[in-house]
Amino acid sequence: MEIQSAFSSGVQGFQKATENANEAAANIYARTTQNQNDLSLENNGSKATDSKIPELNQSIVDLKVAEFQAKASSNVIKTADENLGTLLDVTV
Numbered sequence: 001m002e003i004q005s006a007f008s009s010g011v012q013g014f015q016k017a018t019e020n021a022n023e024a025a026a027n028i029y030a031r032t033t034q035n036q037n038d039l040s041l042e043n044n045g046s047k048a049t050d051s052k053i054p055e056l057n058q059s060i061v062d063l064k065v066a067e068f069q070a071k072a073s074s075n076v077i078k079t080a081d082e083n084l085g086t087l088l089d090v091t092v
Helices: 003-043 052-091
Strands: none
Touching: 003 052
């Protein structure tokens, strides 16, 4: 594997993790805002649904997965950087 492709893989993985984290955070915001609206409807006599709770849990799990994905991608970038430094030390 070339070092440049390792860098590229790490950067692409980090970008994907950022996208996933942003999407999960937006979903969490939407679910919690919806739950607050449901509570106010319930206080006004309407029935609130609990179907949003599993979706909220999934969004929280997705956010945690994105965190681990970002950590793994940063380790790939760090390792590629260390290998490049080692190669430069050997050839100089």
